[in-house]
Amino acid sequence: MAAMDADSWDRRYAETDLVWSADPNRFVAQELAALPPGSAVDLAAGEGRNALWLADLGWRVTAVDFSAVALDKGRRIARARDLAIEWVHADLADYQPPTADLVLIAYLHVPPALWQPVLRRAVAAVAPGGTLLLVGHDETNLTEGTGGPQDLERLWSLDGVLATLDDLVVRRAERARRPVAGQRDAIDTVVRAERPAA
Numbered sequence: 001m002a003a004m005d006a007d008s009w010d011r012r013y014a015e016t017d018l019v020w021s022a023d024p025n026r027f028v029a030q031e032l033a034a035l036p037p038g039s040a041v042d043l044a045a046g047e048g049r050n051a052l053w054l055a056d057l058g059w060r061v062t063a064v065d066f067s068a069v070a071l072d073k074g075r076r077i078a079r080a081r082d083l084a085i086e087w088v089h090a091d092l093a094d095y096q097p098p099t100a101d102l103v104l105i106a107y108l109h110v111p112p113a114l115w116q117p118v119l120r121r122a123v124a125a126v127a128p129g130g131t132l133l134l135v136g137h138d139e140t141n142l143t144e145g146t147g148g149p150q151d152l153e154r155l156w157s158l159d160g161v162l163a164t165l166d167d168l169v170v171r172r173a174e175r176a177r178r179p180v181a182g183q184r185d186a187i188d189t190v191v192r193a194e195r196p197a198a
Helices: 003-014 026-032 049-056 068-080 112-125 158-162
Strands: 039-043 060-065 085-089 100-106 126-137 169-180 183-194
Touching: 026 049, 026 100, 026 126, 026 169, 026 183, 039 049, 039 112, 049 060, 049 068, 049 085, 049 100, 060 068, 068 085, 100 112, 112 126, 158 169, 158 183
Parallel strands: 039 060, 039 100, 060 085, 100 126
Antiparallel strands: 126 183, 169 183
């Protein structure tokens, strides 16, 4: 991701109190609430809404994003709530995530040339017995849903995601509808997969 993208996201995050909700994404909460806490990496964490929620549940979280402004917001919220999170300012184009019990990517929408290596590194970072959770705007959202990127190549393909999971065991894989106030539903790709225990 180019520095220009980071600058534009810094400006976007600086314009308002929170760009996204303070609550975790609905699918993140559904899929992860019952997991026993361990180590977690939240890639493209933004202001940290999912990372903060995980830390509240007892996870040891590393939150990674290329927007310093977003990370500063998350850091301030974590400090106010007395939550210990490692905030990492890094570009996912060349960031190697540490091995973790949970690897999360929520709504990272970049061109395929970047998305594929990021996803492969995320899959490789899942520890034995660990979980990968992916949530993003599905390609069908462009014509059947609402919101999200309007560039088809930046939207997720369920088949494309599944083809990149190597030896992970898929526990959930679907195009899920997400209600959006006053509009038709958004359509998200939701994939939860696990690496078999050693």
